[in-house]
Amino acid sequence: MNKNEIVSTVSNAPLQLAIYTATGRLINKRKTATDSSVLPQYQDLRTAANALKRHTMDHLDHYLEQFEAQVAAHGGKVIYCQTGEAVADFVLKLAKERGAGLLVKSKSMTTEEVDLNERLEHHHLEAVETDLGEYILQLAHQRPYHIVAPALHMTRYDVADVFSKSLAVERETEPEKQTKIARSVLRQKFLDAGIGITGANFLVADSGAVVVVENEGNARLSSSAPRIHIAIAGIEKIIPRAADLAVFLKLLGRSATGQPLTVYTSFLSGPRREGEVDGPDEFFVVLLDNGRTKLLADAEKRESLYCIRCGACLNHCPVYRKIGGHNYPWVYSGPIGAIITPQFHGVQNDPALPFASSLCGACAEVCPVKIDIPKILLALRSEVIQTSGSKTRVERLAFRGFAWVMVHPKIFAWLGALGARFSPRPAGGAWIRKLPRLLAAPPLAKWLSQRDLPPPAEKSFRQLWKERKKS
């Protein structure tokens, strides 16, 4: 995490307003949609969702094999990929063999995770994002700001700039008209594309369906208009049965945008069948590892894989709402990003990340699958410290000192009295605004950069207690 970038985001008032307003709306929508008056079984659904995910992750090999067999039984093919490179290689080879130069893509965090577009472009394939937010970002060469609302940080005026510059259209600032512009450009892409790529929200093991939820219709188009449909998903997206979606679908839309169901929920399984009027000729499901099996091996933090990417933890995170999505080191931002990024990339890759939280727990409170995010953050912090070597030497020494003092109550009391005697004491009981340089140790200086500091009490509680007992 780049401290300067964080400070610049926090002090950018228009950006702060954009983030705060958008996340605030999403918070309110979720609150209304999960209220016990409209969804009395909300907490039971969360418990069921957690139990289903736990069960599936604990027996993942079984469900992967079942899913694979079912997809094959319906004429599709499952491709396992260990890395992002392997995903790109597969898509490239297929595009070359089938003579497809244009690919349409619907929103997928998994393909963001493996930089698929960049890899394809490198080989002169055109891969067009078709979700409106993702399309804007692709034209602006930015990565998603938010799991669910990728262009959450951009205003309509930013979008007008992007469209007029990249699409050679007249500057248009009305979202309704901007949407029309995108619709007409992308409609032609859908009809011309040789391959459609989607992500997957769920993979149904017992019957081999890929389930995609969306509002715009671009995932339906990507999976139904081109001759070939490729769904790319992490291996953790498996659920045992279609009926389990009665649990997950009730939670996903409500947690994400406050919708009881998103506009389109597609169950896609295999290519067009005998007697069907339309649909693709070929159907592939790419199952991606990319570090997930490493995470799976950690029983304590395995639940990080339960995530259904609703984005509620981002909206409710007071830190995300201040620093936004681009200050997180990877495509997954917010609390869920803070727990999965270190597990994919190693805790020392960005050791500050698990510490960028006040541990307020708002994320866990709204998580539809009950991931205990604060607990995982705490575990990651401990791992950071254990593997930090000499980088935390001073801090380590300080905490050793802290622990030693705290098991020696007399020394604790004596040190407190010492601090009380030498602390500056502004008149009239006011708090300290500034410390002489000699006393302004870095932690105190950082505290004072934002807030005033209370002087220690002239008499500690233990002193007062002693005096009280005497009298």
Place this chain on the structure above:
Amino acid sequence: MAGTRVSIFVTCIVDQVFPQVGMAMTEVLERLGYTVDFPEGQTCCGQPAFNSGYREEARTVARHFLRVFADSEYIIVPAGSCCAMVSHHFADLFEEASPERRQLEALDGRVFEFSRFLAEVAHAQDVGAQFEGVVTYHDSCHALRELHIHSAPRMLLSHVRGLTLREMGAAQECCGFGGTFSIKFPEVSGGMARTKIDSIVETGAKTVVSIDSSCLMQLQGAISRAGLPIRTMHLAEVLASR
């Protein structure tokens, strides 16, 4: 009930910075007929080390806590955060089969945050307090989300003569303290405090009440920096007022 001995764990921050909170808590408990005991070996719950990733150091401090409070019938804490450290996180520090876990089990059901103790053990409503003015209540995160304390402090405030409770929109939003987070990410932490304060100001209340002194230190620090005519008070101080 009368004469029951209760031990108070005043926390390091109350001991050194806000001793009046400990005194107020003592006064209220005595008013209700309890005999208050202050085990003098007490220091800290170890949360600063635990939250910073120093589990070995946190274990050392936790063991000390368990020794000091081994004989206490009730342990009452004027802080949701420190209380949750003991009742929720100590268990994460020790192996299932360890002697510390046995000590911890012995503490089960005996460690209470102050307002919860008043509401659920003492069954107190009106503790004889009088406080003139409009106050707003800040839900501290660990009290709210780990201990699920929401109504007890509000119920107690509602029985204080002269007091009007006016809820703020962001009552359940974090104040931004977060222990070492406040100095590791000062601008973010400070920004969170200012957002919270905006919500406090909207209520028109001149007093913010909470059950965690660390949140109040963060809020009062930012309020003082902004020069606003608002003060923060611990619930115990309000309940001790006459």
Place this chain on the structure above:
Amino acid sequence: MSREAILSSVRAALSRKSGQAVPPPPEWAVTAGDMPVAARIELFTARLEALNGKVRRAPSPQDAGAVVAEILGGKSAIASPAPYLETCGVRGMGGVIWGAADPEQWREACATVDFGVTSASYALADTGSLVTIAGPSETRLASLLPPVHVAVIPAEAILTGLDELFLKVPKPAEIASSMVLITGPSRTADIEQILVRGVHGPGEIYVVIVGE
């Protein structure tokens, strides 16, 4: 190979052996209560209208045909080759293309007309959703490419909600290559959270409920 590598890493991570038995997945309480058809219609209508969808009623299939004709207003349309639409007299209606020879031709037709007329296998009352299952009588694109979608359904097709749907269709993949739940018109809020309808799919949706 990647497949074996991934599956063996998964097994190693979980300390499981290949082919090791799996306990049944956890169960939860299904909420598919009894609801009279009239109440289902009422709930479905309220939910769909809240999403800016439009609901029309027709006492009989013949009346439904007239309602559809009125909605189309003589403009161009494509209709899924559904027997129920035939019963309603949509086949042969002026300006309506009925079915197509091949997928390519069908796609072109769907992309150029003003209206797509379909039926639906089910509807879900508590979300205002249509459930379309691909097959000889229903298609993927007729409800997707045209700017307006008109669906004609018998009142009995309205289920209470998702739980009841999965009791009826526990394995959608075994029936067809595509089952889609359609809940209102296509929409986005990607620019400043401002709601815009009709992004890639239809911006308007009509549901004609027949019977009751």
